[in-house]
Amino acid sequence: MQTAARPYPAGGRVIFIGASTGGTDAIKQVLLGMPANAPPILIVQHMPEMFTGAFARRLDGLCALRVKEAEHGEAVVPGTAYIAPGHSHLLIRRAAAGGYACALSRGEPVNRHRPSVDVLFAAAAELAGPAAVGVLLTGMGKDGARGLLEMRQAGAWTIAQDARSCVVYGMPREAAVIGAACEVVPLDGIAQQVLRQVMSGGSRGSPGSPP
Numbered sequence: 001m002q003t004a005a006r007p008y009p010a011g012g013r014v015i016f017i018g019a020s021t022g023g024t025d026a027i028k029q030v031l032l033g034m035p036a037n038a039p040p041i042l043i044v045q046h047m048p049e050m051f052t053g054a055f056a057r058r059l060d061g062l063c064a065l066r067v068k069e070a071e072h073g074e075a076v077v078p079g080t081a082y083i084a085p086g087h088s089h090l091l092i093r094r095a096a097a098g099g100y101a102c103a104l105s106r107g108e109p110v111n112r113h114r115p116s117v118d119v120l121f122a123a124a125a126e127l128a129g130p131a132a133v134g135v136l137l138t139g140m141g142k143d144g145a146r147g148l149l150e151m152r153q154a155g156a157w158t159i160a161q162d163a164r165s166c167v168v169y170g171m172p173r174e175a176a177v178i179g180a181a182c183e184v185v186p187l188d189g190i191a192q193q194v195l196r197q198v199m200s201g202g203s204r205g206s207p208g209s210p211p
Contacts, residue, residue, distance in 0.1 A: 022167025033191025121147025
């Protein structure tokens with residue numbers, strides 16, 4: 001655990017990613033484009049609990065930043081990506097010592113999923129607001145679309161993967177339809193666009209700005 005690490009300041013940039021069908025390869029491609037000193041990244045991938053730990057370890061061996069399965073109460077720190085365990089929702093919370101911490105919940109499934117992307121994104125909208133960048137990747141259904149809209153309405157910059165590069169254009173399509181995405185981006189350009197936002201401070205999303 002990294003609970004002894006220096007807390008990441010509340011208000012610092014944080015990246016939130018959600019995915020389902022086809023998401024394991026999509027997440028890998030996004031994380032491979034991230035430097036070792038990237039802002040913290042919290043990830044929900046719809047996946048059974050027996051696979052999420054192995055998924056995190058595989059990515060950790062491939063990526064410049066650290067990748068691990070999230071643990072309840074651990075400090076959120078730069079250079080680390082946190083994968084939601086397959087048995088729990090992943091949220092972000094204020095840490096008692098300052099900064100942010102991961103929180104796990106075994107609450108009821110949302111959109112038939114636990115972990116749910118909507119749960120993570122709603123917490124991001126509430127706590128991180130305009131400091132957040134939200135990314136919704138390939139997947140079946142609509143999980144994450146409403147949460148991405150909440151993030152955009154809270155001032156976050158939001159990105160949906162485009163149809164051509166998706167394995168299943170379900171979740172990102174729902175996000176685009178309801179105006180949740182500030183921009184729609186091919187998979188091979190998402191890491192660059194995320195870094196552009198976090199490095200420059202970028203313009204914040206708003207419900208009235210066009211995708």
